[in-house]
Amino acid sequence: MNPQALIVDDEPDILDLLSMTLSGMSIDCVTAESIAEAERLLSQQSFDLCFTDMRLPDGDGLQLVKSIQATHPELPIAVITAYGNMDLAVTALKSGAFDFVSKPLKLRVLRELVEAALKLSPNRPHKNDRRSRDRLLGETELMRELRGKVAKLARSQAPVYISGESGTGKELVARLIHDLGARSDKAFVPVNCGAIPNELVESEFFGHKKGAFTGAVADKQGLFQHADGGTLFLDEVADLPLMMQVKLLRAIQEKAIRPVGGHEEINVDVRILSATHKNLAECVDEGTFRQDLFYRLNVIELQVPPLRERKADIQLLAEHILQNLAGKTHSVVTKLTPEAITALQQYPFPGNVRELENTLERALTWAEGTRITAADLMLPVATSSTKNTMSISALVEPEINQDLESHLEDQERAIIEKALNETRWNKTAAAKRLGITFRALRYKLKKLDLE
């Protein structure tokens, strides 16, 4: 049987265009001219997809989005909005619409939307639930809730802004949203926005034409093209230079990009997920992040809680990490003594799950036999503060005869070395722990002769 679509609209032109396009894709269409008629049809037969106009004779499309959320949460519903009415589109996405299309309808956009919607078959969530439980571990209420939200967001095309401290699992969450959704057979492209030098950022995102600048020896595709049909994950999005923020906003709005040195626009169909460990709303207040872009990225915010708020999951996570490490080295799984587990549960983990991974990997090198003791963990003495900052208490004893500047440099060097050691010289992770950009860290490494 062909997939069934319900189209709710009272404009004959739109009805015709939609019916023709969908029929061309072997989809059977049933039309309704009002919310009441749509609800009657929904109670009588099952549908695979629904389109609704925003303005209907007996109410607005949002009403229908909400009632379908309540009665048929598995049914993808797309809203048709007037050209340029982004506010309404965003509200619809927040209310649970799968996606939106603006008038005048573009056939390409319509087809992509329909294809994505049809990939979400109603019996997928159960399978998904097991899959996400195996990857995003945790049995605390917080983690169950998070997995529920991830599964729901995977069924939508809405941009999601993932907030949370460093190392909490934001990228893992983004990957899951992609893998459980309709775009999973296309690429998931993660990009660390803070790690791209300013002068290259535009060409990294949009690609360039041969000869566009010195060194552009051949045409090159950008990240948007790599992610076409899939998902672009903008990690550390707060670090994006302002000039690039304007261009990114345009690309998202137009669903098109122009390579550096190119004259033609290229259509792209990309779902945008973003994250940062910074407070993006504060960045907007401080003027370092554009409000309009924030509004477009943050259609839905998903918070990943810090590890210290889900201590009951620490043991489960630790055992899983040790199992993985044993698998990598083909050795017997090392166990934690009860004291070691207690020590882990009492430590605030400012670096969250990533710090737990690093702690256990380091402990393995100290552990004797197949047991990790509390001492092997070498956890820093917890400071009273549980904030996501490092303890910098007396890293380097000041020399009386030292001038202030070289003393500060020594302190800086010691803190940076500590962060680098704790992140196994992963500069991106170290920069995050230090609360500075990748670029700033690179500069400091050079200045302090640490490279």
Ligand SMILES: Nc1ncnc2c1ncn2[C@@H]1O[C@H](COP(=O)(O)OP(=O)(O)OP(=O)(O)O)[C@@H](O)[C@H]1O
């Ligand atoms: N709930 C979890 N279950 C299993 N592994 C997890 C979980 N949360 C995080 N991890 C692991 O912890 C590490 C850090 O996670 P991830 O890179 O997703 O964090 P992040 O919040 O994106 O960090 P950053 O802010 O530094 O970019 C990864 O190896 C990830 O697989």
